Amino acid sequence: MKRFVPLLVVSALVLLFLVMMLSDRNPNEIDSVLIGRPAPEFSLVSLKEGAPALTTADLKTGAPVLVNFFASWCVPCRAEHENLMALAGGYRVPVIGIAYKNDPDKARGFLTELGNPFSKTGLDLDGRVGIDWGVSGVPETFLIDGDGVIRYRHWGPIVGDSLTERLLPQLKALQ
Amino acid sequence: MIRSLTAFLMVLTLSLAVQAVAVDEKPLADPVQEARARALMKEFRCLVCQNQSIEDSNAELAQDLRMIVRERIALGDSADNVRAYMVDRYGDWVLLNPPLKSSTIFLWASPFLVVLVILFVLVGRGRRTVAPVPLSDEETAKLAQLLEDTK
Amino acid sequence: MAGEIGHFSLILALAFALIGACVPHVGARRGDVRLMVLADRAVLAQFLMAVTAFAALTYAFVTSDFSVINVAANSHSLKPMLYKISGVWGNHEGSLLFWVLILTLFGALVSWRGKNLPLRFRSRVLAVQSLLVVGFLCFILFTSNPFFRLDPAPLEGNGLNPLLQDPGLAFHPPMLYLGYVGLSIAFSFAVAALLEGEVTPLWARWVRPWALLAWVFLTGGIALGSWWAYYELGWGGWWFWDPVENASFMPWLAATALLHSAIVVEKRDALKSWTILLAIIAFSFSLLGTFLVRSGVITSVHAFATDPARGIFILGFLGLVIGGSMALYAWRAPKLSPGGLFGIVSRESGLVLNNILLSTFAAVVLVGTLYPLFVEAAGAGQITVGPPFFEFAAMVLMSPLVVALGLGPLLAWKRGKLSRATQIAFPALVVALVAGTVLVWKTAGGYVMTAFGFGLALWLIASVLLEIAGRIKLWQAPKQALSGLAKITRAQWGMSLAHAGLGVMLLGITISEAFTSEQLLVMTPGDTATIAGYDFKFDGVAPVAGPNYTAVRGFFEVSESGAVLTTLMPEDRVYTNPPMNTTEAVIYPLVSGDLYAVVGEAAGAGRWSVRLYFKPLISGLWLGALMMMIGGLFSLSDRRLRIGMPTGKRSINNPATAKRKKWVVL
Numbered sequence: 001m002k003r004f005v006p007l008l009v010v011s012a013l014v015l016l017f018l019v020m021m022l023s024d025r026n027p028n029e030i031d032s033v034l035i036g037r038p039a040p041e042f043s044l045v046s047l048k049e050g051a052p053a054l055t056t057a058d059l060k061t062g063a064p065v066l067v068n069f070f071a072s073w074c075v076p077c078r079a080e081h082e083n084l085m086a087l088a089g090g091y092r093v094p095v096i097g098i099a100y101k102n103d104p105d106k107a108r109g110f111l112t113e114l115g116n117p118f119s120k121t122g123l124d125l126d127g128r129v130g131i132d133w134g135v136s137g138v139p140e141t142f143l144i145d146g147d148g149v150i151r152y153r154h155w156g157p158i159v160g161d162s163l164t165e166r167l168l169p170q171l172k173a174l175q
Numbered sequence: 176m177i178r179s180l181t182a183f184l185m186v187l188t189l190s191l192a193v194q195a196v197a198v199d200e201k202p203l204a205d206p207v208q209e210a211r212a213r214a215l216m217k218e219f220r221c222l223v224c225q226n227q228s229i230e231d232s233n234a235e236l237a238q239d240l241r242m243i244v245r246e247r248i249a250l251g252d253s254a255d256n257v258r259a260y261m262v263d264r265y266g267d268w269v270l271l272n273p274p275l276k277s278s279t280i281f282l283w284a285s286p287f288l289v290v291l292v293i294l295f296v297l298v299g300r301g302r303r304t305v306a307p308v309p310l311s312d313e314e315t316a317k318l319a320q321l322l323e324d325t326k
Numbered sequence: 327m328a329g330e331i332g333h334f335s336l337i338l339a340l341a342f343a344l345i346g347a348c349v350p351h352v353g354a355r356r357g358d359v360r361l362m363v364l365a366d367r368a369v370l371a372q373f374l375m376a377v378t379a380f381a382a383l384t385y386a387f388v389t390s391d392f393s394v395i396n397v398a399a400n401s402h403s404l405k406p407m408l409y410k411i412s413g414v415w416g417n418h419e420g421s422l423l424f425w426v427l428i429l430t431l432f433g434a435l436v437s438w439r440g441k442n443l444p445l446r447f448r449s450r451v452l453a454v455q456s457l458l459v460v461g462f463l464c465f466i467l468f469t470s471n472p473f474f475r476l477d478p479a480p481l482e483g484n485g486l487n488p489l490l491q492d493p494g495l496a497f498h499p500p501m502l503y504l505g506y507v508g509l510s511i512a513f514s515f516a517v518a519a520l521l522e523g524e525v526t527p528l529w530a531r532w533v534r535p536w537a538l539l540a541w542v543f544l545t546g547g548i549a550l551g552s553w554w555a556y557y558e559l560g561w562g563g564w565w566f567w568d569p570v571e572n573a574s575f576m577p578w579l580a581a582t583a584l585l586h587s588a589i590v591v592e593k594r595d596a597l598k599s600w601t602i603l604l605a606i607i608a609f610s611f612s613l614l615g616t617f618l619v620r621s622g623v624i625t626s627v628h629a630f631a632t633d634p635a636r637g638i639f640i641l642g643f644l645g646l647v648i649g650g651s652m653a654l655y656a657w658r659a660p661k662l663s664p665g666g667l668f669g670i671v672s673r674e675s676g677l678v679l680n681n682i683l684l685s686t687f688a689a690v691v692l693v694g695t696l697y698p699l700f701v702e703a704a705g706a707g708q709i710t711v712g713p714p715f716f717e718f719a720a721m722v723l724m725s726p727l728v729v730a731l732g733l734g735p736l737l738a739w740k741r742g743k744l745s746r747a748t749q750i751a752f753p754a755l756v757v758a759l760v761a762g763t764v765l766v767w768k769t770a771g772g773y774v775m776t777a778f779g780f781g782l783a784l785w786l787i788a789s790v791l792l793e794i795a796g797r798i799k800l801w802q803a804p805k806q807a808l809s810g811l812a813k814i815t816r817a818q819w820g821m822s823l824a825h826a827g828l829g830v831m832l833l834g835i836t837i838s839e840a841f842t843s844e845q846l847l848v849m850t851p852g853d854t855a856t857i858a859g860y861d862f863k864f865d866g867v868a869p870v871a872g873p874n875y876t877a878v879r880g881f882f883e884v885s886e887s888g889a890v891l892t893t894l895m896p897e898d899r900v901y902t903n904p905p906m907n908t909t910e911a912v913i914y915p916l917v918s919g920d921l922y923a924v925v926g927e928a929a930g931a932g933r934w935s936v937r938l939y940f941k942p943l944i945s946g947l948w949l950g951a952l953m954m955m956i957g958g959l960f961s962l963s964d965r966r967l968r969i970g971m972p973t974g975k976r977s978i979n980n981p982a983t984a985k986r987k988k989w990v991v992l
Contacts, residue, residue: 004656016696030265131236
């Protein structure tokens with residue numbers, strides 16, 4: 001019996017590796033622990049001069065909302081911008097943008113240059129709100145249901161098939 | 176060593192580090208509190224550099240988290256409160272010291288379990304050959320005969 | 327042109343490897359000498375082809391031939407020559423080619439040095455080695471070819487990660503690979519022995535020098551990597567229990583266990599199937615390391631670009647090689663008859679204890695490294711297994727090892743007396759207890775664990791010295807002691823040196839971990855900070871330009887009670903290709919410890935954030951590793967251990983001793 005122990009251990013490990021490699025997972029992605037919890041309380045000044053502050057209340061609209069953390073210095077954010085425009089436009093989902101550790105002028109410049117998909121914006125200059133949301137880098141996008149509860153978090157840019165394969169099905173399920 | 180490579184890749188993909196708004200990092204004035212804060216920082220895993228603690232990472236986010244740890248300690252939070260704060264946002268993933276739970280029982284018990292397995296594989300083997308088979312009557316007689324002959 | 331020559335050489339090498347992997351087995355089965363001799367020719371041919379291919383790639387790197395994709399992706403014309411060359415193995419494809427080069431080199435060495443191995447056995451060993459070459463060559467040719475061209479060729483390359491542009495790291499991978507791949511010889515010897523169905527003390531004598539050689543390289547490779555982390559990564563850490571670091575540590579632990587268990591096979595003809603298993607496991611850990619680095623299953627492993635096809639290929643190869651050899655083991659192990667006997671208290675038993683603890687530790691490191699995967703696969707969320715767990719395991723498993731290490735060499739072979747050993751080692755125990763107690767007392771009860779480690783280290787060092795003293799009869803006949811010193815064999819010096827090296831290392835670890843003084847400061851030029859009695863005066867910064875970077879260099883004049891010791895000049899570098907920021911810490915080693923300074927970002931108004939450290943006795947780490955390596959080389963140079971030395975077979979199973987009770991058979 002015991003002469004089979006090494007063989008069994010090796011087989012189990014190979015199986016584990018195989019399962020993990022075939023599964024559709026990104027080893028760098030840290031699962032959000034906020035799923036199913038109400039969005040954290042916050043209040044941020046808007047990027048738009050004179051506009052009221054962005055607060056948690058703005059998320060409880062009775063319909064799904066997306067919250068996108070972005071920054072002008074973030075290259076992948078440029079890549080996903082087109083999809084954010086499409087979400088706000090064709091798909092008619094309100095997208096709220098939070099500029100993460102970004103100089104407000106540069107963030108505004110970014111939106112002027114590429115177009116503004118955001119119905120409301122907030123400026124998270126010191127990154128504290130990002131940390132409260134468990135953000136580890138930009139871009140990250142959160143899907144909030146009508147009651148202000150976080151339902152899904154998209155890690156990294158919404159590019160390639162991740163819009164149609166990942167984000168939209170989650171959105172449909174809520175609508 | 177590779178953690179830095181990871182950090183490098185993360186910097187390229189998330190381009191977090193260089194251009195973000197920098198924060199001045201200042202140690203706490205009270206050396207006792209600072210020491211407590213530093214000890215705690217060593218317990219939290221840096222989120223963008225994967226296998227470093229936030230204490231020894233250059234990353235921007237690690238720096239922000241260090242500030243938060245210091246603030247909490249300065250406000251009089253206990254170590255457990257600070258840990259709860261971090262776990263609340265980033266999950267158990269952020270703890271370099273995995274807490275003892277049902278899912279980590281085998282991990283913490285592994286040094287003891289593995290010793291048993293290895294003892295089983297290594298030492299047990301020869302047992303069956305250890306105990307010499309007692310001589311049969313016939314053999315005893317033969318032996319006596321041989322001894323007799325050599326006298 | 328060079329690229330095509332290299333590519334073609336690889337294909338030829340594959341052909342030779344295929345011949346070398348199959349034909350000798352047929353020869354061994356049929357008893358056909360001509361077919362068996364072919365194994366030698368095949369490994370030589372593989373080696374020559376691998377050298378050609380490697381030379382071709384090196385040529386492409388040196389001449390910055392950016393029409394080769396690999397060169398364009400990993401080199402840059404402005405890079406210093408050393409890093410152009412080290413860039414050859416600093417990437418996925420090139421490093422695999424380097425693997426193959428060393429794999430064939432070791433095959434050729436066995437063929438060359440092993441002329442007095444029995445032909446049948448040698449041809450089996452070389453055939454197994456050739457099979458490994460086949461696997462790696464297929465991996466290169468089908469998934470990771472370094473010779474593919476790029477058309478049109480770019481004018482400039484992407485450059486090498488600046489962190490890798492460092493002398494320590496230029497030599498760290500080759501050294502580590504020599505160690506990893508060196509273990510393939512032990513593996514081939516083990517598989518050949520299983521195929522032949524026989525393991526003799528002679529087998530252990532053949533395999534041990536190869537394992538020792540690999541172990542020396544592995545020790546050096548790990549130490550270099552850790553040294554690089556210490557001075558290059560900026561903040562003075564030297565070991566992070568990162569999966570990739572663990573991947574190099576596991577084969578080291580297994581190889582260390584193998585070195586010791588092979589002694590038991592050689593001396594007592596016992597522990598045979600266990601030793602075979604260890605030889606297989608040691609190399610399997612090496613393979614696992616390359617898999618983890620390249621497959622992307624674990625986060626740390628983004629050293630090389632990951633690609634699912636590559637991951638699956640290497641996993642298949644891994645499963646075939648390791649699974650196949652383990653299946654062979656399960657099938658053949660019962661044929662290996664248990665051999666000699668020894669007492670429960672004996673040197674052999676000490677070595678068995680060493681094996682139990684080392685292999686347990688290796689397995690626990692494996693568990694810790696892969697545990698997050700298990701948890702995730704089981705759907706129980708994401709966890710991290712960080713240094714606290716591994717440190718716990720090291721303490722639980724390595725402290726008894728160090729205690730036993732002090733006593734083991736004092737026990738007689740076959741049947742020793744614990745009372746005698748403890749008598750000899752008694753002064754070491756006293757030293758350890760006194761030192762530990764003093765430390766606890768001096769720090770007013772703090773640092774109990776440090777005191778424990780400190781005591782352990784001193785116990786080990788003292789008992790090694792006492793063992794030498796006892797060997798030369800220093801106490802009984804001091805006058806002849808000096809001549810006794812000359813009689814100690816190199817193998818014995820090697821053992822003592824390596825064991826003492828572990829003690830020195832432990833000393834460095836415990837003291838530097840506990841008593842490092844550090845300060846994180848924002849300094850204005852002219853400021854002085856005092857760390858552990860050393861005054862660091864900040865003299866400002868100056869910009870400097872390197873060949874492919876610009877840097878800010880800080881100046882710290884360090885003095886001790888007014889006397890100037892040195893000026894430390896750490897740098898904060900910005901590389902252009904690829905764009906990246908590195909901190910070049912500067913270290914000034916003193917006997918008592920290292921002065922360590924890092925200059926960070928500008929903090930405005932002419933102030934700079936800096937980190938200053940004093941790390942007491944940290945040199946013990948590298949010194950200890952060096953002692954282990956030198957010990958290994960000493961042992962390797964011992965005449966009796968010369969590679970492939972023939973030796974008479976001694977009668978081991980003495981029935982007269984078998985009657986006594988309390989014998990164990992392993």
